[in-house]
Amino acid sequence: MSLLEIAGLSKHFGGTAALEALDLRVEPGEFLALLGGSGSGKSTLLRLVAGFEQPDAGSIRMEGRDLVPVPPHARPLNMMFQSYALFPHLSVQGNVAYGLKRDGVPRAERDVRVAEALEMVGLSGFASRMPHRLSGGQRQRVALARALVKRPRLLLLDEPLGALDANLRERTGFELRALQRRTGASFIMVTHDQNEALALADRVAVLEAGRLVQLGPPRAVYERPATRFVANFLGAANVLEGQPDGAGGLDCPGLRASLRPAEPMPPGATGCALRPERILAQPGANGPNTARGVVEDVAFRGDDSLLLVRAAGGALLRVSHAEEDGPPPPPGTTLDLRWEAAALVPLVG
Numbered sequence: 601m602s603l604l605e606i607a608g609l610s611k612h613f614g615g616t617a618a619l620e621a622l623d624l625r626v627e628p629g630e631f632l633a634l635l636g637g638s639g640s641g642k643s644t645l646l647r648l649v650a651g652f653e654q655p656d657a658g659s660i661r662m663e664g665r666d667l668v669p670v671p672p673h674a675r676p677l678n679m680m681f682q683s684y685a686l687f688p689h690l691s692v693q694g695n696v697a698y699g700l701k702r703d704g705v706p707r708a709e710r711d712v713r714v715a716e717a718l719e720m721v722g723l724s725g726f727a728s729r730m731p732h733r734l735s736g737g738q739r740q741r742v743a744l745a746r747a748l749v750k751r752p753r754l755l756l757l758d759e760p761l762g763a764l765d766a767n768l769r770e771r772t773g774f775e776l777r778a779l780q781r782r783t784g785a786s787f788i789m790v791t792h793d794q795n796e797a798l799a800l801a802d803r804v805a806v807l808e809a810g811r812l813v814q815l816g817p818p819r820a821v822y823e824r825p826a827t828r829f830v831a832n833f834l835g836a837a838n839v840l841e842g843q844p845d846g847a848g849g850l851d852c853p854g855l856r857a858s859l860r861p862a863e864p865m866p867p868g869a870t871g872c873a874l875r876p877e878r879i880l881a882q883p884g885a886n887g888p889n890t891a892r893g894v895v896e897d898v899a900f901r902g903d904d905s906l907l908l909v910r911a912a913g914g915a916l917l918r919v920s921h922a923e924e925d926g927p928p929p930p931p932g933t934t935l936d937l938r939w940e941a942a943a944l945v946p947l948v949g
């Protein structure tokens with residue numbers, strides 16, 4: 601049985617559909633990332649699961665039990681908020697113990713569990729510190745310990761790494777995943793950051809305007825985006841538009857090229873995604889799945905350079921040039937480009 605089963609979940613605010621008929625299952629021990637642009641409904645979904653909002657329609661079941669009538673404090677889950685406000689007048693120990701105390705857990709057991717939670721987040725020596733004497737990353741870990749101390753089967757995290765700088769963010773992300781594996785809890789993490797979602801999650805759910813547009817393992821979602829939105833959102837693929845050419849492909853006037861994907865285009869599909877790293881420069885390339893263009897700009901990115909190439913028909917292509925292939929071609933260079941048929945991903949929406 602899934603740990604969490606959401607079916608037909610809808611929530612409107614006035615005329616705005618924050619969530620629209622959403623179905624989602626979360627498995628025991630799974631790390632799920634909720635990814636989407638601002639206003640796509642990510643926080644609304646977490647708040648519905650936590651019980652801070654009531655749905656207009658649909659069901660939320662945890663281990664088979666209907667959660668909708670259950671008040672937030674009685675739901676068998678925990679939520680860590682974006683702002684993770686700690687009580688300033690309580691020590692680290694006091695902050696982490698707070699929820700247990702409120703639940704009437706006896707002192708001796710409380711102490712054992714707080715020590716265990718602080719150990720998990722690497723803050724064993726910090727029990728008596730006051731919050732204002734902690735770094736941002738340490739405060740974030742106290743908030744995490746506070747959420748874990750109740751040993752929830754399901755932990756909801758709203759942008760848990762949002763307040764950290766890039767370096768700390770990456771490290772804390774890995775720690776978060778290790779912690780999730782160790783506790784066996786399921787995590788649902790909201791993030792704006794597609795790289796973070798791809799790096800940490802077992803599955804990624806992409807929301808657009810309150811709808812779930814794609815759900816799958818990171819690699820599958822990255823390599824096989826289902827819609828234009830997902831293709832643009834995850835790693836900025838090229839989205840190539842055209843008209844069906846009657847031979848299973850598309851005529852793409854912007855590239856003056858014929859796109860011939862390895863798999864058949866679904867009826868009505870008029871676009872393909874093509875990742876910048878799947879496009880190769882090959883002098884003399886011609887025929888289907890090739891294009892000619894002029895380098896307009898070059899941006900160094902560390903292990904590759906991103907070339908902006910203006911194709912003969914006017915479209916702008918993003919092309920990755922790997923470091924090991926030597927210096928990138930300078931602006932003004934004419935390139936013959938080609939790609940494998942299998943690199944073209946037909947887009948349905």
Ligand SMILES: Nc1ncnc2c1ncn2[C@@H]1O[C@H](COP(=O)(O)OP(=O)(O)OP(=O)(O)O)[C@@H](O)[C@H]1O
Nearest residue numbers: 613616617618636637638639640641642643644645
């Ligand atoms: N309490 C509310 N009252 C009115 N509208 C709301 C309320 N909460 C959310 N909304 C609207 O519902 C939609 C979804 O909002 P939500 O906060 O779930 O998005 P989000 O994906 O979490 O966005 P962000 O990444 O910016 O936090 C938005 O259009 C938002 O303006």
